[in-house]
Amino acid sequence: xxxxxxxxxxxxxxxxxxxxxxxxxxxxxxxxxxxxxxxxxxxxxxxxxxxxxxxxxxxxxxxxxxxxxxxxxxxxxxxxxxxxxxxxxxxxxxxxxxxxxxxxxxxxxxxxxxxxxxxxxxxxxxxxxxxxxxxxxxxxxxxxxxxxxxxxxxxxxxxxxxxxxxxxxxxxxxxxxxxxxxxxxxxxxxxxxxxxxxxxxxxxxxxxxxxxxxxxxxxxxxxxxxxxxxxxxxxxxxxxxxxxxxxxxxxxxxxxxxxxxxxxxxxxxxxxxxxxxxxxxxxxxxxxxxxxxxxxxxxxxxxxxxxxxxxxxxxxxxxxxxxxxxxxxxxxxxxxxxxxxxxxxxxxxxxxxxxxxxxxxxxxxxxxxxxxxxxxxxxxxxxxxxxxxxxxxxxxxxxxxxxxxxxxxxxxxxxxxx
Amino acid sequence: xxxxxxxxxxxxxxxxxxxxxxxxxxxxxxxxxxxxxxxxxxxxxxxxxxxxxxxxxxxxxxxxxxxxxxxxxxxxxxxxxxxxxxxxxxxxxxxxxxxxxxxxxxxxxxxxxxxxxxxxxxxxxxxxxxxxxxxxxxxxxxxxxxxxxxxxxxxxxxxxxxxxxxxxxxxxxxxxxxxxxxxxxxxxxxxxxxxxxxxxxxxxxxxxxxxxxxxxxxxxxxxxxxxxxxxxxxxxxxxxxxxxxxxxxxxxxxxxxxxxxxxxxxxxxxxxxxxxxxxxxxxxxxxxxxxxxxxxxxxxxxxxxxxxxxxxxxxxxxxxxxxxxxxxxxxxxxxxxxxxxxxxxxxxxxxxxxxxxxxxxxxxxxxxxxxxxxxxxxxxxxxxxxxxxxxxxxxxxxxxxxxxxxxxxxxxxxxxxx
Numbered sequence: 001x002x003x004x005x006x007x008x009x010x011x012x013x014x015x016x017x018x019x020x021x022x023x024x025x026x027x028x029x030x031x032x033x034x035x036x037x038x039x040x041x042x043x044x045x046x047x048x049x050x051x052x053x054x055x056x057x058x059x060x061x062x063x064x065x066x067x068x069x070x071x072x073x074x075x076x077x078x079x080x081x082x083x084x085x086x087x088x089x090x091x092x093x094x095x096x097x098x099x100x101x102x103x104x105x106x107x108x109x110x111x112x113x114x115x116x117x118x119x120x121x122x123x124x125x126x127x128x129x130x131x132x133x134x135x136x137x138x139x140x141x142x143x144x145x146x147x148x149x150x151x152x153x154x155x156x157x158x159x160x161x162x163x164x165x166x167x168x169x170x171x172x173x174x175x176x177x178x179x180x181x182x183x184x185x186x187x188x189x190x191x192x193x194x195x196x197x198x199x200x201x202x203x204x205x206x207x208x209x210x211x212x213x214x215x216x217x218x219x220x221x222x223x224x225x226x227x228x229x230x231x232x233x234x235x236x237x238x239x240x241x242x243x244x245x246x247x248x249x250x251x252x253x254x255x256x257x258x259x260x261x262x263x264x265x266x267x268x269x270x271x272x273x274x275x276x277x278x279x280x281x282x283x284x285x286x287x288x289x290x291x292x293x294x295x296x297x298x299x300x301x302x303x304x305x306x307x308x309x310x311x312x313x314x315x316x317x318x319x320x321x322x323x324x325x326x327x328x329x330x331x332x333x334x335x336x337x338x339x340x341x342x343x344x345x346x347x348x349x350x351x352x353x354x355x356x357x358x359x360x361x362x363x364x365x366x367x368x369x370x371x372x373x374x375x376x377x378x379x380x381x382x383x384x385x386x387x388x389x390x391x392x393x394x395x396x397x398x399x400x401x402x403x404x405x406x407x408x409x410x411x412x413x414x415x416x417x418x
Numbered sequence: 419x420x421x422x423x424x425x426x427x428x429x430x431x432x433x434x435x436x437x438x439x440x441x442x443x444x445x446x447x448x449x450x451x452x453x454x455x456x457x458x459x460x461x462x463x464x465x466x467x468x469x470x471x472x473x474x475x476x477x478x479x480x481x482x483x484x485x486x487x488x489x490x491x492x493x494x495x496x497x498x499x500x501x502x503x504x505x506x507x508x509x510x511x512x513x514x515x516x517x518x519x520x521x522x523x524x525x526x527x528x529x530x531x532x533x534x535x536x537x538x539x540x541x542x543x544x545x546x547x548x549x550x551x552x553x554x555x556x557x558x559x560x561x562x563x564x565x566x567x568x569x570x571x572x573x574x575x576x577x578x579x580x581x582x583x584x585x586x587x588x589x590x591x592x593x594x595x596x597x598x599x600x601x602x603x604x605x606x607x608x609x610x611x612x613x614x615x616x617x618x619x620x621x622x623x624x625x626x627x628x629x630x631x632x633x634x635x636x637x638x639x640x641x642x643x644x645x646x647x648x649x650x651x652x653x654x655x656x657x658x659x660x661x662x663x664x665x666x667x668x669x670x671x672x673x674x675x676x677x678x679x680x681x682x683x684x685x686x687x688x689x690x691x692x693x694x695x696x697x698x699x700x701x702x703x704x705x706x707x708x709x710x711x712x713x714x715x716x717x718x719x720x721x722x723x724x725x726x727x728x729x730x731x732x733x734x735x736x737x738x739x740x741x742x743x744x745x746x747x748x749x750x751x752x753x754x755x756x757x758x759x760x761x762x763x764x765x766x767x768x769x770x771x772x773x774x775x776x777x778x779x780x781x782x783x784x785x786x787x788x789x790x791x792x793x794x795x796x797x798x799x800x801x802x803x804x805x806x807x808x809x810x811x812x813x814x815x816x817x818x819x820x821x822x823x824x825x826x827x828x829x830x831x832x833x834x835x836x
Contacts, residue, residue, distance in 0.1 A: 032629065032632070035632075035633040045795065047618070049794075049795050051618065051623070052621070086610040086621070087611070088609075088621050089620050105608075105722075106610070145791045146791050146793075147794070147795040153796050154796070161633070161802055162637065163787075163799050163802070164800070165632075166626040166629060166728075166799070167799035169614055169624055169628075170626040190505070191504060192506075192523055196449070196590055200465070200590075202470065203507045205588070206587055206588055208583075208585070208587040208588040211449070211587040212580045212583055212584035214453075215578075216580045219453065219454075219580065219828075310581070333777035334780065335777060354581065357829060359751035359752070359753060359835075361835075362752065363754060373563045377467050377564045377565040378572070380581050380584070380585070381571050381584070382576065384579055403780055408827050409826050409827050411803075413778075417779075
């Protein structure tokens with residue numbers, strides 16, 4: 001057993017994990033199923049937007065030149081010769097003093113070049129008058145002014161959000177190419193763990209890390225497969241992980257990475273021929289987090305400590321999986337926040353504390369979860385972010401400025417900001 | 419047709435929508451499917467946590483009194499009589515100078531009351547010595563110190579996040595009661611709209627609002643049903659919406675709410691006997707957003723303008739649906755941000771602008787999407803938040819302090835903060 005672990009900086013650990021990963025293959029899916037996926041190809045405009053000169057207002061389409069000289073004292077009148085509803089157009093050629101009644105979004109007939117809003121007119125049954133001149137193009141959205149056919153609208157690597165789906169629909173992309181989603185296997189190790197429906201005997205606890213990590217994956221829209229050990233010996237573990245490596249794109253184990261006597265993971269990696277990227281990180285909790293690679297498949301050895309497990313997933317597994325999915329913004333935003341409770345411990349290493357995040361008057365407030373033992377379980381069960389305290393700092397007090405890693409957002413940033 | 423619409427304040431509009439809604443029924447689901455759902459009952463601790471006195475460290479369990487007087491000059495020695503791995507305990511009764519080797523998480527045997535960390539000892543094969551006295555309880559996590567059986571861990575109305583799932587697992591809740599998710603029907607109206615696979619003729623555009631709203635619902639884990647009109651007349655519309663009201667919990671229509679001649683929704687609500695909550699809101703865009711109620715079912719008449727449609731959904735439909743789901747934090751956080759581009763228009767009414775949000779050095783930056791026509795389509799396709807500019811303000815410049823409604827977070831706040 002390797003007890004001489006050398007801790008590396010969190011940022012270096014993240015760099016090692018990310019740098020060795022490749023993107024999963026591309027697949028074609030209906031655009032209706034694309035929300036939350038990652039674009040594998042640039043999305044190009046398939047036409048000009050607007051596709052035709054269209055009315056930006058409900059009103060009357062006129063020839064601008066016919067409005068010359070209009071004023072309050074010299075109202076200019078127009079006769080309404082036809083209507084152009086949205087979804088239609090007209091080939092009628094306007095003569096001087098003629099106008100179309102036109103609705104927002106309707107195609108401007110060729111002979112018109114300005115739109116007068118209803119509110120700018122005094123109307124009779126089939127005519128109206130105006131008190132100001134209009135310039136060519138007024139209240140018209142010009143063909144191609146928002147984008148030209150062939151423009152890259154959304155680059156490959158972007159998470160498809162509702163606005164992106166609207167763009168896919170606008171440009172007629174019924175099917176699109178996205179990266180495959182990884183399938184992730186979860187194996188909770190530890191002889192103290194029992195399943196949820198087993199009565200608890202002395203010394204046993206229920207497996208909560210496995211379900212927690214599965215939920216962290218669900219939050220990313222990633223399918224998890226749960227695995228279990230029928231016996232707590234090395235050969236069983238080895239066979240199970242080999243099976244997982246055949247069936248999934250990434251393996252997450254929880255527990256089994258401390259220096260305790262009953263921990264097998266380092267030996268496991270060795271037996272598999274996996275490349276250990278690191279086995280100790282300069283952070284608390286989770287210093288004994290281990291990540292290794294077997295070929296292109298990452299294996300995350302997260303701590304059995306629930307907070308370390310949660311943080312280890314968000315720090316290492318989340319960006320790694322997003323990189324495999326082809327995402328170009330794989331890191332969670334780290335934002336300024338106000339500490340909403342005391343945290344008196346010194347921080348010899350970078351410290352990550354699960355937190356209950358609240359929002360008041362535009363600011364983010366973060367209460368450290370699990371620090372006050374009397375409400376540890378409650379605060380952890382409600383935590384929705386991670387406080388990041390730099391190494392080398394002393395205790396913090398309520399009201400201090402701190403940083404929070406936002407773990408419940410779909411948006412991300414393109415660099416590790418800790 | 420009612421052209422005399424009286425605008426009401428956004429906050430009043432939201433209040434009217436929210437106040438009339440009731441919660442959907444409760445259903446029981448496996449805890450493995452609970453991520454993202456809303457707890458319908460308080461989650462109570464089913465046992466003390468920790469459930470037993472357990473070791474907080476890897477080391478040796480001793481009787482504290484045996485360590486009295488230990489110092490660098492007067493090391494006290496112990497004999498290791500047994501091992502207690504995690505998941506086990508021991509009934510052996512320690513005598514003076516005896517110790518258990520014990521792993522983190524293991525149950526402290528009754529006769530021990532302190533744990534010495536490995537790092538605090540000098541070890542021989544079957545014994546070790548220490549250079550300081552230990553107090554009773556040192557390095558021991560005491561039964562019930564984090565919570566007591568019966569404590570409310572997470573109150574009803576809370577969104578189930580990964581930490582909540584861990585709590586469900588810890589306390590053995592294999593099934594839990596949550597509120598049903600609403601089923602929402604979407605109907606895009608407008609004779610200019612065609613489906614994604616129909617070639618575009620002059621004056622036509624593809625239906626992008628329908629797919630966009632469906633994605634906004636997917637982001638909330640809500641099932642959407644798409645409806646269409648086979649003809650653009652009032653009777654077809656009326657029959658289709660009646661059908662929707664039979665099949666779904668809430669109806670969202672897009673388009674058909676302006677003062678244009680071809681708009682039918684106000685008459686529709688009247689024919690259905692629905693109660694109109696408002697038909698004009700003091701905001702831009704989306705001033706003609708309409709919400710009405712038929713019994714307990716809300717009908718959201720969102721604008722056909724894509725930005726107004728997007729914002730109308732987030733402002734009105736999202737909190738309404740979350741209220742129906744029993745959520746107690748139904749509003750999106752509104753956070754301080756830095757404007758990352760000029761926005762020179764005056765704002766006679768509260769203005770909502772879709773925005774590309776970025777995060778740099780702890781701050782939130784928001785670029786108004788769709789304002790510069792030359793990249794309108796791109797910026798809208800990538801937008802992931804909404805800038806909120808108060809009514810009565812002048813143009814804003816890059817670098818100005820503004821507020822952003824965060825639309826891509828699962829966390830929320832319990833009051834409308836605009």
